[in-house]
Amino acid sequence: MPEVLKTGIEGLDSVLNGGIVKNAAVLVSGNPGTGKSIFGIQYLYKGVTEFDERGIYISFEENAEDIRQAAESVGFDKWGELVEDDDIKVYDKQVMLREGDFTSAIDKLLDDFTESKYDRLVLDSLTMFQLFFDDERENRTYLLKFTDILKQNGLTSLLINEQGAVFPETEIGLENFLTDGNIYFIQTPTDSGVNRYVWVAKMRKKNINTDIFPMEIGEGGITVHERAGGFSMMGREDSVF
Numbered sequence: 001m002p003e004v005l006k007t008g009i010e011g012l013d014s015v016l017n018g019g020i021v022k023n024a025a026v027l028v029s030g031n032p033g034t035g036k037s038i039f040g041i042q043y044l045y046k047g048v049t050e051f052d053e054r055g056i057y058i059s060f061e062e063n064a065e066d067i068r069q070a071a072e073s074v075g076f077d078k079w080g081e082l083v084e085d086d087d088i089k090v091y092d093k094q095v096m097l098r099e100g101d102f103t104s105a106i107d108k109l110l111d112d113f114t115e116s117k118y119d120r121l122v123l124d125s126l127t128m129f130q131l132f133f134d135d136e137r138e139n140r141t142y143l144l145k146f147t148d149i150l151k152q153n154g155l156t157s158l159l160i161n162e163q164g165a166v167f168p169e170t171e172i173g174l175e176n177f178l179t180d181g182n183i184y185f186i187q188t189p190t191d192s193g194v195n196r197y198v199w200v201a202k203m204r205k206k207n208i209n210t211d212i213f214p215m216e217i218g219e220g221g222i223t224v225h226e227r228a229g230g231f232s233m234m235g236r237e238d239s240v241f
């Protein structure tokens with residue numbers, strides 16, 4: 001059995017058959033508001049508070065203050081303190097865009113990885129990261145190099161992807177093949193709000209449960225409700241699609 005890092009979300013760790021394989025780079029996809037950033041925040045917060053594993057949060061879209069507020073909105077009140085203590089390192093929009101050009105910003109960040117001991121990383125988002133490259137080939141080469149460096153530095157990473165669930169008939173982006181695992185967050189509208197679901201579609205080296213499970217976001221972050229059988233993607237009466 002490969003070594004794993006627990007996400008700290010009980011239901012999800014059970015769906016993942018223990019957790020995320022150590023040194024994996026996992027793609028986390030979903031439409032806006034589905035909980036991708038909350039998941040990243042929770043992964044790092046639980047990492048420090050429950051498993052003594054330090055984390056790095058890279059954001060191109062938000063500043064450190066927005067991220068702290070998002071953490072506090074679900075009751076992760078010690079977020080600010082953990083950032084101050086460097087248990088969680090935040091590279092926010094301002095830091096990332098301060099360097100003259102993008103690759104020097106990334107190089108600076110990679111230097112930091114090798115110097116200090118971090119176990120978990122969240123890139124929010126890969127979509128923004130990819131905008132810095134002119135063509136698909138350059139993009140793919142850099143993504144491969146980047147994920148390689150993360151692994152070499154012992155980081156287990158979530159790469160956030162601003163894209164809804166991909167179904168067989170739609171085009172599947174390259175990033176899906178270049179990463180070790182795929183987790184999708186899905187929401188469907190209801191009369192009173194939304195129903196939320198999580199689907200682990202792939203995790204290399206691991207036997208996972210590929211059913212879709214209902215989840216909630218609230219105080220304490222994401223809760224995944226494991227229930228017998230979950231939902232199947234295809235061909236079942238109770239399919240959510």
Ligand SMILES: Nc1ncnc2c1ncn2[C@@H]1O[C@H](COP(=O)(O)OP(=O)(O)OP(=O)(O)O)[C@@H](O)[C@H]1O
Nearest residue numbers: 031032033034035036037038039073074217218219
């Ligand atoms: N305390 C809370 N209780 C209930 N829901 C909450 C709470 N805090 C945040 N949310 C919900 O969590 C969702 C925010 O999720 P998040 O910001 O992680 O989405 P995202 O997938 O990162 O979106 P985007 O692609 O726009 O960045 C929102 O729908 C918000 O309403």
Ligand SMILES: [Mg+2]
Nearest residue numbers: 036037038124
């Ligand atoms: Mg987000």
